[in-house]
Amino acid sequence: MHLPDLLRLRLADALSELTKFGLTGDVGAYASMIRATNDPKFGDYQVNCAMPLAKQWGTTNAEFSNPRKVAAAIVDALQVGDLCEPAEVAGPGFINLRLKDSYLVDQLRAMLGDPRCLVSKANPARRILVDFSSPNVAKPMHVGHIRSTVIGDALARTLRFLGHETITDNHLGDWGTQFGIIIYGYKHFGDPDLVAKNPVPELSKLYRLVNQLIEYRKAKRSIETAQTDRCAAESEVERLQAESIATSDPKEQKKAKKRLASAQSKLKSLDSKLRSATKKIAAVENDADLRVKAQQHADVDHAVLQETVKLHQGDEQNLRLWEEFLPHCKDEINRIYDALDIGFDHTLGESFYHSMLSEVVEDLKKRGLARDSEGAVCVFLEGFDAPMIIQKKDGAFLYATTDLATLAYRLEEFAPDEILYVVDTRQSEHFEKLFAVAEQIGRDKVKLVHVNFGTVLGEDGRPMKTRSGTLIGLEGLLSDAIDRARQVVCDPERLSRIDPPMDREEQRRVAEAVGLGAIKYADLSHHRTSDYRFSLDKMVSLDGNTSAYIQYSYARTQGILRKAGSSETAVTEIAESIDRFHHPAERALAISLLRLEEALKAVHQDYAPNALVDYLYETAKAYAVFNDNCHVLKADNDAIASLRLALVALCGRVLRLGLDLLGIHVVARM
Ligand code: ARG
Numbered sequence: 194m195h196l197p198d199l200l201r202l203r204l205a206d207a208l209s210e211l212t213k214f215g216l217t218g219d220v221g222a223y224a225s226m227i228r229a230t231n232d233p234k235f236g237d238y239q240v241n242c243a244m245p246l247a248k249q250w251g252t253t254n255a256e257f258s259n260p261r262k263v264a265a266a267i268v269d270a271l272q273v274g275d276l277c278e279p280a281e282v283a284g285p286g287f288i289n290l291r292l293k294d295s296y297l298v299d300q301l302r303a304m305l306g307d308p309r310c311l312v313s314k315a316n317p318a319r320r321i322l323v324d325f326s327s328p329n330v331a332k333p334m335h336v337g338h339i340r341s342t343v344i345g346d347a348l349a350r351t352l353r354f355l356g357h358e359t360i361t362d363n364h365l366g367d368w369g370t371q372f373g374i375i376i377y378g379y380k381h382f383g384d385p386d387l388v389a390k391n392p393v394p395e396l397s398k399l400y401r402l403v404n405q406l407i408e409y410r411k412a413k414r415s416i417e418t419a420q421t422d423r424c425a426a427e428s429e430v431e432r433l434q435a436e437s438i439a440t441s442d443p444k445e446q447k448k449a450k451k452r453l454a455s456a457q458s459k460l461k462s463l464d465s466k467l468r469s470a471t472k473k474i475a476a477v478e479n480d481a482d483l484r485v486k487a488q489q490h491a492d493v494d495h496a497v498l499q500e501t502v503k504l505h506q507g508d509e510q511n512l513r514l515w516e517e518f519l520p521h522c523k524d525e526i527n528r529i530y531d532a533l534d535i536g537f538d539h540t541l542g543e544s545f546y547h548s549m550l551s552e553v554v555e556d557l558k559k560r561g562l563a564r565d566s567e568g569a570v571c572v573f574l575e576g577f578d579a580p581m582i583i584q585k586k587d588g589a590f591l592y593a594t595t596d597l598a599t600l601a602y603r604l605e606e607f608a609p610d611e612i613l614y615v616v617d618t619r620q621s622e623h624f625e626k627l628f629a630v631a632e633q634i635g636r637d638k639v640k641l642v643h644v645n646f647g648t649v650l651g652e653d654g655r656p657m658k659t660r661s662g663t664l665i666g667l668e669g670l671l672s673d674a675i676d677r678a679r680q681v682v683c684d685p686e687r688l689s690r691i692d693p694p695m696d697r698e699e700q701r702r703v704a705e706a707v708g709l710g711a712i713k714y715a716d717l718s719h720h721r722t723s724d725y726r727f728s729l730d731k732m733v734s735l736d737g738n739t740s741a742y743i744q745y746s747y748a749r750t751q752g753i754l755r756k757a758g759s760s761e762t763a764v765t766e767i768a769e770s771i772d773r774f775h776h777p778a779e780r781a782l783a784i785s786l787l788r789l790e791e792a793l794k795a796v797h798q799d800y801a802p803n804a805l806v807d808y809l810y811e812t813a814k815a816y817a818v819f820n821d822n823c824h825v826l827k828a829d830n831d832a833i834a835s836l837r838l839a840l841v842a843l844c845g846r847v848l849r850l851g852l853d854l855l856g857i858h859v860v861a862r863m
Contacts, residue, residue, distance in 0.1 A: 194313060195313075195788070195790035195791045195794065196238070196276075196292075196787065196788075196791070197227055197229070197238065197791060199276070200227050200238055200240075200273065200276070200290065201224050201225055201227055202224075203271060203272060203273050203276075204223075204224040204227060204240060204242075204267075204271065205220055205221060205224035206270075206272065207267055207270035207271040207272070208220040208223055208224055208242075208267070208270075210270040211266060211267065211270055214254070214257075214266070215250070215253060215254050216246070216250055216257075217249075217250075217253075218246075218249055223242040223245070223246060224242070226240060226241045226242040226245075227239070227240050227241075228241065229788070229791075230289070233777070233781070235283065235287070235289045236281070236289035236290050236291040236292075237290060237291055237292045237784060238289075238290040238292075239287055239288065239289055239290065240264075240267070240280075240287070240288035240290065241287060241288075242267075243260045243261070243263040243264035243267060243282075243286035243287070243288065244260045244285060244286050246260070246263050247259060247260035247262075247263045247286065250263065259286075260285055260286030261282055261285065261286045263286060264282040264286040264287070264288050265282055267288060268280045268281075268282060268288060271288075273290065275293075275296065276290075276292060276293060276296050277290045277291060277292055277293060277296075278290075278291045278292075278293055292784065294773055294774050294780065295773075297774075297780065297783050297784065297787065298771060298772065298773060298774070298783075298836075300783075300787050301771065301783055301786070301787075301839060301840070301843065302768045302769070302771060304786065304787070304843055305764065305765050305768045305839055305842070305843065306765060306768060310786075310789050310790075310843070310846060310847055310850060311787065311789070311790060312354070312355070312789060312790045312793060313356075313790065314355070314356030315355050315356035315357055316356070318356050318357050318358055319357050319358070319610040319611055320357070320358040320360070320607065320608065320609045320610050320611075321352050321357050321358070321359050321360070321609060321610065321611045321612075321613065322359075322360045322361075322362060322603055322607055322609040322611070322612045322613070323345050323348055323349045323352070323359060323360070323361050323362070323613045323615065324345075324362050324363075324364050324612065324613065324614045324615065324616075325341050325342065325344070325345020325346065325348075325349070325361065325363070325613075325615035326338070326341050326342040326345055326346075326363050326530075326535070326537070326615075327341060327363055327364040327365060327366065327616070328341075328342075328365070328366060328526060329366030329369060329371050330365055330366060330367050330371070330519070330522035330523060330525070330526055330542075331367075331371040331372055331374070331375050331396065331400060331518065331519075331522045332371045332374070332397075332400050332404070333397050333400065333401070333666050333667075334525075334526060334529060334666070334667040334668075335657075335666060335667055336649050336657055336667060336670055336727060337617070337648065337649050337656075337657075338667065339649075339667060339712065339716060340617075340646045340649060340716055340721075341615045341616060341617070341646070342530075342533065342535060343533075343712075343713045343716045343717060343856065344615050344644070344646060344716070344717065344721055344802060345361070345613075345615035345644075346361075346533075346535045346856045347713075347717055347796075347802040347805070347854065347855045347856055348613065348615065348644070348796070348800060348802060349361045350853070350854045350855075350856060351793055351796045351797065351802065351805065351854045352797060354793070354850075354854055355793055355794070355797060357797075360538050360539070360607055360609065361536075361537045361538045361539070362537060362538065362539040362540070362541055362603075363537040363539070363540040363541075363542075364541065364542065364543065364599065365523075365540055365541075365542030365543065366542070366543055367519060367522070367523075367542035367543055367544045368504075368505075368542065368543040368544035368547060368595075369501070369543060369592070370497065370498070370501050371400065372500075372501065372504060372515055372518070373497045373498060373499075373500040373501030373502075373504065374399075374400055374403045374404060374407075374497050374500075375396050375399050375400050375403070375518060376500045376501075376504065376511055376514050376515070376518075377403055377493070377496060377497045377500045378396075378399030378400060378402060378403040379396075379399055379514060379518075380500075381490070382399060382402060382403075382486075383395070383399055392518070392521035393521050393522075393524065393525045396518060396521065396522070402486075403493065403497065405473075405476070405477065405483070406477070406483075406486060406487055406490055406493045407493055407494045407497065408473050409473055409474060409476075409477040409487050410487075410491070410493060410494050411494070412469075412470035412471075412473040412474050413474060415466070415470055416467065416470045416471070416474070419463055419466050419467050419470065420467065422463055423460070423463045423464070423467060426456065426459050426460040426463055427460060429456045430453065430456045430457055430460055433449065433452050433453040433456050434453060436449050436452075436453075437449035437450055437453055501589075502587060502588075502589055505547065505589065505590070506588075528668070529667055529668060529671070532668075532671055532709070533671075533709060533713070533856070534709075534856065534858070535856060541599075541602075543595050546595050546598040546599055546602065547595075549598040549601070549602065550590040550594050550595065550598055551590075552598075553583065553594055553597045553598045553601065554570055554583055554584050554590070554594065557570075557572060557583065557597075557630075557634075558570070560634060562630070562633055562634070563583060566580065567586075568586035569582050569584060569585050569586050570582070570583050570584040571583065572626075572630055574626055574629045574630065574633075575629075576629075577622075577625070577626060577629070581593050581626045581627075581630065583597070592623070593623060593626065593627065596623075596627050597627065597630065600612070600627070600631060600636065600641075604636060604639060609639060610639065610640060611639065611640040611641075611642065612639060612640075612641050612642070613642050613644045613800060614641070614642065614643050614644060615644045615646070616643065616644070616645065616646075617645065617646060617648075618645040618646060618647055618648075618722065620643075620645075621643060621645055624641075624643035624645075625643075627641075628641045628643075642800060644721065644800045645721070645722060646721040646722060647719075647721070647722055647723050647724040647725070648724045649716075649724070649725060649727050650724050650725065650726045650727065651726070651727060652726055652727070652728050654726060657727055670712070671708070671709065671712065673729060674708040674709065674711055674712050674729055674732070674733065675704050675705050675708030675709065676704075676708070677708065677711075677729050677730070677732075677733045678703075678704045678705075678707035678708035678711060678733045678741070679700070679704035679708070681707070681733050681734070681735060681741065682703055682704060682707050682733075682735070682741065682863050683695070683700045683703065683704060688700075691862065695862075702860060703860050703863045705858075706744065706857075706858040706859065706860050707733060707740065707741050707744060707860075707863070708733065709857075709858075710740035710741070710744060710852070710857040710858065711729075711732040711733045711739060711740050711741060712732065713740065713855060713856055713857055714732070714739060714740030714743070714806065714855065714857060715727070715731075715732040715739070715740075717802045717803060717805075717806050717855055718738055718803055718806040718807075718810075719803060720801055720803050721800075721801055721802070721803070738806070738810045740852070740857055742810075742813060743809050743810065743813050743848055743851075743852060743857075744852065744857070744859055744860065744863060745863055746813040746816050746817065746844075746848060747845055747848040747849055747852070747859045748859070748860060748861060748862045748863045749816075749820065750816070750841050750842070750844050750845030750848070751845055751861045751862065752862060753825050753826065753838075753841050754838075754841060754842060754845070756826055757825065757826055757838060759838060759842075761842045761845065761846060764838050764839055764841075764842035765842075767835045767838065767839065768839070770831070770832060770835040771832070771835050771836040771839050772832055772836070773836075774836070775823075775833050775836070776822055776823050778815075778818045778819040778821075778822040778823055779819060779823060779836065779837065779840060781815050781818065781819070782812075782815045782816055782818075782819045782840050782844065783840065785811055785812045785815040786812065786840070786843050786844060786847050788808065789808070789847055789850075789851070791808075792804055792805050792807075792808030792851075793805065793854070802855060805851055805854060805855060806855065808851065809848060809851045809852065809855075812844065812847060812848065812851075813848065816844050816848075819840065819844075823837055824837075825837040825838060825841055
């Protein structure tokens with residue numbers, strides 16, 4: 194059990210003791226008020242419950258209205274002598290706990306002998322299905338897709354290590370409109386010879402072309418309404434400006450300003466909509482060839498939907514084309530998964546569920562949950578403005594229908610305790626509705642979680658785009674990252690200091706580990722729900738919260754072990770000879786190493802791998818301080834050398850394990 198949990202249990206015991214003096218209330222909630230301190234002045238952990246307790250308890254027992262008195266009573270009842278120095282009451286009623294050095298040294302010894310680094314296995318284990326990556330194949334993958342892939346993989350690895358039974362499933366979008374797009378493109382613009390020779394780039398080209406024509410049509414249609422809306426919004430802003438000047442009452446003025454601000458922001462968003470539509474239109478109309486195509490394919494969006502419907506209805510030609518194209522699309526994404534070293538237990542794409550969809554609709558109708566509405570079949574849900582549409586007027590099924598079928602299949606086939614959907618925040622409403630339906634049909638035993646995430650932004654703070662306006666392709670990005678990493682870690686100055694010299698193959702491996710690590714780490718280092726700015730330069734830096742910094746720290750641990758003529762296994766055998774700390778930096782590093790389990794549990798708690806990233810960064814920093822202050826190879830005596838070597842070996846192990854759980858490779862030197 195990790196320390197905070199252990200301390201919480203002890204605190205809960207102490208608080209239960211105090212009930213005999215009339216303490217009432219939720220002991221568990223108060224016992225959870227323990228936090229790791231960030232300043233050793235206040236010990237290693239701090240208990241903060243005396244203040245709120247005094248407020249509550251003081252009303253019935255005057256003696257305990259003073260938080261310092263409450264704190265003192267807790268300290269009296271608290272039995273932590275085996276873990277901590279005598280507890281101290283500080284300030285208004287904080288209880289500071291300082292771990293005993295002897296306890297820490299014991300733990301380090303135990304850690305040396307435990308390949309799991311003292312991380313216990315979950316008991317009972319949960320069966321957790323992770324739905325992640327799930328790109329829409331047939332359209333080129335971009336950097337936004339990497340978020341689901343990287344976050345999902347890190348979660349799956351961490352949960353598995355924690356002892357849960359983890360099932361990963363890539364819910365490939367292999368059946369949607371994007372196939373209608375390439376089928377249409379192939380039929381009208383495709384060159385069968387070229388496609389046969391070079392399928393992936395040719396299909397991508399066709400996708401982009403048809404998509405551009407569709408976007409052009411949409412822009413043409415939306416621009417007129419947007420212009421009308423803009424005129425209305427502009428006069429509304431003018432009216433509100435006049436109104437806010439006219440009132441002198443401060444309350445009214447405040448209200449008017451608020452209305453004005455909201456009208457201004459509406460105007461701004463209409464402006465940006467207009468700008469983007471104008472750009473799309475110009476891109477087509479300024480190109481003679483595209484202009485002709487746009488004229489000839491004026492109903493392209495409708496026609497593409499028709500192709501998709503035909504595919505779904507089993508049209509022979511479209512089905513044949515789909516069967517021909519799909520493997521190439523899969524090859525393309527598999528190349529990326531290989532590069533990223535990411536795999537799945539299952540890849541059950543949307544097409545897998547196609548034959549189950551009509552049954553889903555029938556079942557919901559039978560249960561009285563779904564009904565016809567203006568020709569479509571809808572599920573009306575309380576608390577939502579719009580219903581969930583599960584079948585369109587023309588008979589077509591939707592994304593939601595597939596997700597309902599997928600859920601039913603997963604429950605039947607895998608009987609999971611939890612299903613995690615690692616999907617963009619923009620799909621929140623879809624999942625809220627899906628989960629609401631699941632609850633209505635009695636599938637409430639399984640815990641369904643939308644592990645949502647924000648957008649990847651360019652350095653200018655806007656969603657990432659290349660100059661031509663299309664999103665940056667993923668493969669190019671990965672190789673850019675590796676090149677950039679090579680410039681940093683294999684810079685001639687650095688290389689000249691590495692002995693024996695690195696050959697080309699080793700340089701390649703280092704650049705690859707750092708480059709790919711950089712992309713994954715940067716993504717994982719932000720809380721998943723926030724947007725983040727993508728900057729290759731910052732990502733591959735050797736300083737700061739980057740994967741290169743952690744990988745470099747790991748390589749340093751291995752360098753020291755090599756110089757000491759030792760190894761991780763050899764160090765395990767000196768466990769008995771380590772006795773106590775000789776420098777505060779040793780102790781601080783030891784505490785950091787012992788917090789690994791805490792960090793991993795936090796990842797599960799909030800489905801947020803950044804808890805592990807933060808932990809690794811803190812540990813690497815503690816290691817840097819240790820390195821600056823504590824000689825390992827020239828230690829004063831054998832006992833000091835043993836302890837320090839043990840810390841170095843354990844630090845290496847923890848950093849490697851942590852990076853591995855994030856899907857990031859290490860190298861022995863860099
Ligand atoms: N293919 C979808 C997209 O790219 C994501 C699918 C996520 N998983 C799911 N079960 N809906 O938007």
